[in-house]
């Protein structure tokens with residue numbers, strides 16, 4: 557039986573064909589040639605006080621439906637950056653998340669912060685698109701890729717000066733991810749096949765991420781206490797969408813996440 561992830565990827569492939577029909581490879585290459593070089597997010601992520609927050613621009617999701625209108629993604633991104641976000645994630649998938657490459661363009665124009673194109677990457681064309689629209693990072697979901705394609709997309713991102721966030725959901729996927737020699741591994745608390753969110757996935761798997769690789773806790777952060785839990789499990793970064801887009805004060809909330817993490821690191825808070 558097809559999973560939620562299978563359904564999303566089917567739509568992603570159809571939308572990709574539509575874009576490819578209107579933007580030739582040559583046009584995309586021309587855009588790529590004119591874009592500023594990719595930023596390296598790792599120094600900022602590794603040196604973030606407390607925890608690196610990757611703050612997401614997310615209008616809707618398959619699990620929750622509509623989350624927030626976000627008429628000006630650039631404005632939201634500026635609030636995230638002002639709060640101290642180390643990177644900004646922009647969901648560009650259209651059908652279920654109501655995102656677009658235009659959102660990425662708008663956010664790129666608004667902030668100098670490293671940008672993640674958050675989408676379901678299944679073809680080299682999408683990686684080129686991401687860079688051509690100013691993204692510095694891409695997401696590679698291990699569950700959506702075979703090893704050969706995953707390695708090709710990972711290599712392509714490196715050749716373009718980009719960084720890949722390699723996302724896993726279980727121990728077998730973590731092993732496959734580590735074979736790429738990645739710098740950023742995300743553990744998603746959300747099972748993309750069932751949409752169930754279980755923070756124990758993060759707290760179980762993050763301690764298995766080797767030293768030198770930054771572990772990113774993804775999904776299920778509802779407040780500073782969840783950030784503290786993920787930091788105790790070894791998160792160097794947290795990726796947060798819903799809690800920030802539903803929040804009336806995203807700048808302050810990013811700060812509160814960083815403060816909660818700093819308190820854990822200083823030993824000021826106990827479990």
Ligand SMILES: O=C(O)c1ccccc1NCC(=O)[C@H](O)[C@H](O)COP(=O)(O)O
Pocket residue numbers: 560612614617618619620744746748751774775776777795796797798799
């Ligand atoms: O968010 C979903 O419902 C979803 C469903 C299927 C595939 C991916 C999905 N989300 C992508 C993400 O991983 C999250 O946007 C990200 O980790 C932030 O999660 P949250 O803070 O819980 O919004």
